[in-house]
Amino acid sequence: MNFRKLLFTAFAGCILFSCDSDDKVTNVVQDNVETGAVLRTVEIVENSIPIAIENGQTIISGEARLSIIIEEQDENEGALLESVDVYTTFSDGSPDTGDTSMAVTEEVFLGNIPASLFTAGPFGLPRLEFTLDGSELVSAVNLTPDALFGGDTFTTRFALNLTDGRTFSSDNAGGIITAGFFNSPFQYITPVVCNLDTNSFVGNYLIEEITPYVDGPTFADGSVVEVSVGDTDTERVFFTPNYPDYCTTPNDFKLLFVCGEIIIPIQESNCACSSGADFFGPTDAPANYDANDDTVFFVTFLNDVQNDCGPPAITTYQFTKQ
Incomplete structure (x- = not known):
């Protein structure tokens, strides 16, 4: 991982670029790159499925959920929003604990959120408070709480559908979209965890x-x-x-x-x-x-x-x- 070589190469490239290309490349990019759309993460309210084992039975906490606030943005300031499809996938991260032989491990369609359920946020863009209870996720992949243990995960994926027929999701969004300023990963990993005192490890x-x-x-x-x-x-x-x-x-x-x-x-x-x-x-x-x-x-x-x-x-x- 040679950062020193990388930085030198990048610096040299910038010098050569500025001497030879004026604004031509910038114009080509603006003329040919298609504008997409994002689902920006405004806030993650909750994102875990805490469990406890009582009398040999696995209990899912009442606070177990994926709860987020997302904001849609497109080239027409949200006017292209048609709907959002929601999917989930289960991954068994604890194969030695809990019987997940009946689990559906392929992606499961959970439903469609129409644009009418979004409301205007402080910047006029469509916002949505989305909540998915842990029990809904478990049921969707044909499991019961006893099959769960720490390390298991549910990946909830969003597919943003536009009125012009285009769809954007995690499979066609680059790193500049999924992280950084836009913070639009289009998917969220919800782990199964055991309760931990909030005064510990701080x-x-x-x-x-x-x-x-x-x-x-x-x-x-x-x-x-x-x-x-x-x-x-x-x-x-x-x-x-x-x-x-x-x-x-x-x-x-x-x-x-x-x-x-x-x-x-x-x-x-x-x-x-x-x-x-x-x-x-x-x-x-x-x-x-x-x-x-x-x-x-x-x-x-x-x-x-x-x-x-x-x-x-x-x-x-x-x-x-x-």
Whole structure:
């Protein structure tokens, strides 16, 4: 992952481009690139399915749901919105726990949301408060709560249908759309998790990289960061520069505490060789945690999932409470 070579090449390319091309390329892009549409994530209210085991029975929490606020934007300020199709897919992340042999693992159609259910947001664009209960997701893929365990996931996908016949979703949206300013992934991964005290694994932590560097430290190695509760009770987030040898702007990094394991969801880097989307992600052997002891814990993740700057590498950080 050679950022140094990348930065030099990019700088040299900019010099050559400015000497030879004027505004011709800009004009070609404006004349030929088709304008699309996005479903921007305004807010994630809830996004987890907490479970508890009582008397041998798995109980789904009443707060288990995907609840988000989304906003549609197109070249006609929302006037092209026709409807949104909703799908879900189940993934068994705990094959040794729970019987999911009857599960539907192909994508399941959940329904269609017509444009009439959207309302005008503060900028005049169509907005929707969308909620999908955990019990609805479980039933849709032909499961019962007893089949679930931490690490299982439901992926809810949206397909945005326009009045001119076009459809946009996660399969035809680039990194600049799914992450960054537009924040329009068109899909949301809802994990099955075990309850976690919101006072645990929060506060100031010293972070230390204990695996070999990948072209320098991945985070601000040796610094103290503040870990706080994220969008759900089992999500934690902290801010740190990504590849501080090259980029100094802090970026958020999310951790999911999933029934004894710390899972790193797919997320972006703000220091990469191209878009930086889907840069960090989970490994096959995540770090474990003790829910009763948050003094020291480890975070293991896959670095450069998409082979953006080099081959993927496994990176581990130690977190020590201060």
